[in-house]
Amino acid sequence: MKRISLHIIARRNRKTQLQGQTLSLNLSHPESTNRPRVVIVGAGFGGMAAARALRGNAAEVTLIDQTNHHLFQPLLYQVATAALSPSDIAMATRVLMRGGSNLSVLMAEVTGVDIRARSVLLRDGHRLPYDYLVLATGSASSFFGQDNWREHTLVLKTIEDALAIRARLLEAFERAEQSTDDAEIRRLLTFAIVGGGPTGVELAGTISELARATLARDFSRIDPRDTRVVLCEAGGRLLSGFDPALSTYATEALTSMGVEVRIGTAVEAIDPTGVVLGSERIDTGAVLWCAGTEARPAAEWLGIDGVRNGAVTVRSDCSVPGHPNIFAIGDVASFEAGGDERLLALAPVAKQQGTYVGKLLAARIAGRREPGAFRYRDYGTMAVIGRSRAAAQFGRLRLTGFLAWLVWSLIHLMLLVDFRSRLVVYVNWAWAWFTYGRGARLLTGSTTSDARQPPLSDPESGRPDDK
Numbered sequence: 001m002k003r004i005s006l007h008i009i010a011r012r013n014r015k016t017q018l019q020g021q022t023l024s025l026n027l028s029h030p031e032s033t034n035r036p037r038v039v040i041v042g043a044g045f046g047g048m049a050a051a052r053a054l055r056g057n058a059a060e061v062t063l064i065d066q067t068n069h070h071l072f073q074p075l076l077y078q079v080a081t082a083a084l085s086p087s088d089i090a091m092a093t094r095v096l097m098r099g100g101s102n103l104s105v106l107m108a109e110v111t112g113v114d115i116r117a118r119s120v121l122l123r124d125g126h127r128l129p130y131d132y133l134v135l136a137t138g139s140a141s142s143f144f145g146q147d148n149w150r151e152h153t154l155v156l157k158t159i160e161d162a163l164a165i166r167a168r169l170l171e172a173f174e175r176a177e178q179s180t181d182d183a184e185i186r187r188l189l190t191f192a193i194v195g196g197g198p199t200g201v202e203l204a205g206t207i208s209e210l211a212r213a214t215l216a217r218d219f220s221r222i223d224p225r226d227t228r229v230v231l232c233e234a235g236g237r238l239l240s241g242f243d244p245a246l247s248t249y250a251t252e253a254l255t256s257m258g259v260e261v262r263i264g265t266a267v268e269a270i271d272p273t274g275v276v277l278g279s280e281r282i283d284t285g286a287v288l289w290c291a292g293t294e295a296r297p298a299a300e301w302l303g304i305d306g307v308r309n310g311a312v313t314v315r316s317d318c319s320v321p322g323h324p325n326i327f328a329i330g331d332v333a334s335f336e337a338g339g340d341e342r343l344l345a346l347a348p349v350a351k352q353q354g355t356y357v358g359k360l361l362a363a364r365i366a367g368r369r370e371p372g373a374f375r376y377r378d379y380g381t382m383a384v385i386g387r388s389r390a391a392a393q394f395g396r397l398r399l400t401g402f403l404a405w406l407v408w409s410l411i412h413l414m415l416l417v418d419f420r421s422r423l424v425v426y427v428n429w430a431w432a433w434f435t436y437g438r439g440a441r442l443l444t445g446s447t448t449s450d451a452r453q454p455p456l457s458d459p460e461s462g463r464p465d466d467k
Contacts, residue, residue, distance in 0.1 A: 035060050035102075036365050039120055039128055041110050042136035043070050043093045046330035046350035050134050053358020055100040059365050062104045062128065063097065064120070070096055071159060072416055074347060075425070077199060080156055080165035081206040082214075088424050089416070090159060110137075113301040115323065132325050132361055135312070136354060137296035139331035139345055141289055142309065149270040153289040156199060165288065169207065172285040173215060176222050187283040189227045192275045194267055195290030196233025197240070198383040201250055203288055204231040205386035208257045213387075230284075232262040232277050234291070239383055239391065241344060246391040249400045253385045267291075293345060295332045302326070307334045307342075316373035318357050329353035335374070343376055352376055382408045 036059045040047045043065035051063045072089040079086055097103045109123040119127040141155040154165050169191070176188040189211075193204050211227035218224070231238075231254065237247040238254075238261065251261050262277060269276040274283040292309075299306030302320060306312055311334040312320055318333060320326045330350030335343045343349045356374045363370045380394035382404065390404035399407060416422045 036131040037062070037129060038132045038134065038361060039064065039130035040134040040136060041065075041120065042138055042330075042332075043067070043105075044073070044136060044138050044330065044350060045347045046138075046354035047134070047136035048093075048096065049351045049354030050136065050329070050358040050361075051097065051100070051103060051354075053355050054362055055103060057102060057362045057365060059102060059132075059361070060104070061100070061102055062106055063093065064106045064108055064110060064122075064128070065093060066107070066109050067158075068092055068094070068105075068107045069159075072421075073157075074412060074415075076156055076159070076162050077202045077206060079159065079162035080169075080203065081210050082166055082170065083206070084425060084428055086159045086163070088421055088428065091418060091421065110301075113326075115302065115326075118325075133327070134354075134357055134361075135298045135301075135326070135328045135332055136330050136350065137298050137332045138350075139293040139295050139309075142292040142294035143289070144292060146270075149267075149289070152270045152272055153194075153287045155289050156203070165286070168286045169210070173211075173219065173222070173224060176285075177219050183283075185222060186226075186228070187273065188285040189222070189224070190230070190282060190284045191228070191286050191288065192230045192232065192277075192282055192284045193288045193290060194232055194275070195292070196231060196235065196238035196261075196263070197290060200231060200233070200288075200290035201238055201254065201383055201385060203290065204229055204259045205254055205257055205384070205389070208254075208259050209386050212258060227258075228260065229258065230260045230262065230277075230282060232265045232267065234264065234266040236264060238263070242381060242383070242391060243393050243398055246393060246398060246400065250383065250385055250391050253389050257386055293331065298328060298332045309334075317360060317370075318353055318374055327357045329357055335376075337376060346381075348379065349376055382411070384408050 038054060038059050038061045040050050040061065040063045043063055047063060047065070048070055051061055054061045069090045070093050075084060075089045078084040079089065094105050097105050106128070108126070110120055111123050112121040113119075113133065114121060114127070117127070117129075118131065119129045120133065121127060141150075141157060143149050154168060155161055156165060172188045176185045179185050179188065191207055193200050208227070208229045211224040211229070215224040237244065238250045239247045251263070254261055265277045267275060267277060270287055274281055275287050276282075295306060295310040295312070297310065299310055299312045302312065302323070304312065304320070311332055312328040313334045314328050315321055318327045318329055318335065320328055330353060331345040333353065335353070337343045353374060356371065360370050380392060382390060382392040384390040384405060388402045388405050390400070390408045392399040392404040392407055413422050413426060416425060
């Protein structure tokens with residue numbers, strides 16, 4: 001049994017309420033209170049890998065996350081486009097951490113780090129002491145200084161984000177079916193995607209397929225095949241991290257699917273009902289933002305300067321300079337891969353760094369020889385574009401089309417955390433491939449009334465579709 005010790009310094013008022021609380025939370029095992037304490041912040045790929053590498057080690061390990069689940073983020077876009085349900089790509093963190101007698105899971109929000117006191121500050125006022133700290137807090141969407149655009153766009157980072165996008169897409173078709181205004185119908189069935197990286201490419205292709213295949217025969221007054229999907233990229237090509245030949249393939253494949261690809265086109269403005277690309281305004285039913293990310297505020301917690309995207313510069317062993325007991329991994333870390341190049345914010349990077357730091361700490365705590373500097377092994381990069389269309393590169397090997405899609409599918413199935421998820425996802429993919437059907441197309445009150453979504457219509461337009 002875990003023992004929770006609360007040390008409270010307070011003054012009681014007449015109603016015996018606690019005021020001026022200072023709380024210290026210590027999750028420990030009675031038989032091992034003197035063991036080193038390792039706190040891992042973030043239950044993504046990096047945090048989970050670090051925790052697993054420390055399983056059974058002579059240390060008390062606490063894994064903290066704001067949610068109670070681990071999310072397989074590479075397939076999040078399929079939840080957003082009604083191909084999969086949230087439970088297909090997520091699992092309770094406590095279930096995944098079963099069997100680790102030295103592991104504790106805490107659902108809480110971290111607000112800071114007290115380096116001098118060696119404690120993590122939580123939103124509810126508790127302090128969690130540590131001997132070693134691993135920051136795996138991931139990243140958030142970046143709007144490059146245009147934070148006012150945030151309220152008019154939808155992003156894709158969490159399950160809640162995916163459900164908001166799914167609701168917006170499906171509700172747009174329902175609203176269009178009811179409308180008698182041709183201009184409003186065109187607007188509702190126009191979707192702009194900002195950012196030509198893997199997420200933007202995957203969303204653009206899947207939304208186009210959803211409209212032109214899955215929903216094509218479901219409506220009587222509108223034709224979903226008239227849906228307009230616009231993918232804009234400010235850079236010189238899509239999938240900039242891929243071989244140029246694969247970027248060309250992705251552009252041609254999306255164009256053949258009906259997606260309008262705008263290369264070298266920057267966003268000038270975004271408002272509740274549209275986006276301005278260069279000098280052209282496009283009225284839209286939704287703007288999906290996939291253009292950039294920034295690290296969570298770990299650098300701010302540590303009182304140090306981060307790099308341009310806020311990430312923490314780390315040493316060759318992923319530790320923070322000047323703080324050998326604090327490590328940063330994954331999206332929140334800026335790791336020099338050679339020369340001026342930095343490792344990209346990718347799931348494989350976070351996973352490998354998490355495993356490395358976990359093994360390093362296990363060796364340090366046990367008094368064994370520590371591993372050498374971290375080295376990232378690039379096993380390849382993939383992006384799915386649509387049904388039987390994908391791009392993949394593995395070293396010098398380049399794959400496109402059905403073969404790349406098949407490899408992508410098999411690898412992602414194997415990376416899912418449990419057999420049940422693999423089976424369910426496989427069945428859903430097989431069904432979608434043979435029938436073009438999608439099984440997660442329900443609109444419920446919990447999704448349609450989400451206050452985080454930008455409005456489908458301009459509240460001041462007076463159109464009959466406005467609520």
